[in-house]
Amino acid sequence: MEKKENSPNISSQDIKNLIIVLAGAIIVTLIGNLIYQDIKMSALEKRINSAQEKMDLNNEKNKNALLENAMKEVSDPFHELFECIKENQTKYVKLSTGNLDYNCYTEIDLNNFHSNEIPKEIEHKLQSDTKFLALVMVIKKLSSEQWGKLKSEAKLIHKPTFSEAGGIKADGSAQSEAGQQAEKIIAETIVNLVSEIKKKNKSDIVDMVE
Secondary structure: OOOOOOOOOOOHHHHHHHHHHHHHHHHHHHHHHHHHHHHHHHHHHHHHHHHHHHHHHHHHHHHHHHHHHHHHOOOOHHHHHHHHHHHHHHHHOOOOOOOOHHHOOOHHHHHHHHHOOHHHHHHHHHOOOHHHHHHHHHHHOOOHHHHHHHHHHHOOOOOOEHHHHOOOOOOOOOEOHHHHHHHHHHHHHHHHHHHHHOOOOHHHHHHHOO
């Protein structure tokens, strides 16, 4: 009779070793996948960052071009600044064609002017306005004497009071005391804003363009 071959005996230690080997293989595979994914993510992030940098560069070039073109439109910085002040005075201070609440800028209007923080609103709008920033860039090129003259004259842009004008003017060319005070604040706010922005480098001013 043929002898039966003995079945190999697998000990518990062999099973443990096999499990350890399999676990090690799985761990190595997982680590390899994680490293591969990390490399892929790093490459993707680099591409994204590169694309973002290109977008930022193009955006800066566009802003610079906008500012340069707007500067060419500023023929007379004195006139432009005076007009900017007058436009904001007209926008935020109603005409005074009489001495009643409905046709006169009153103390109540002036209180609302302060409580609504109109000067801050003007600053916020102008400091990102391309036309205004272009004006500041042109003003930066003026001599200190020219800027001093412009600053002094700009702060005087306001309507005379009724008493200064010899009475109420039906065309609104004179203002109440409260109205003149609001106009003076607007003029000073804009002049101070120019003073602050003109201290900046051109690149910083370009970044302010929206």
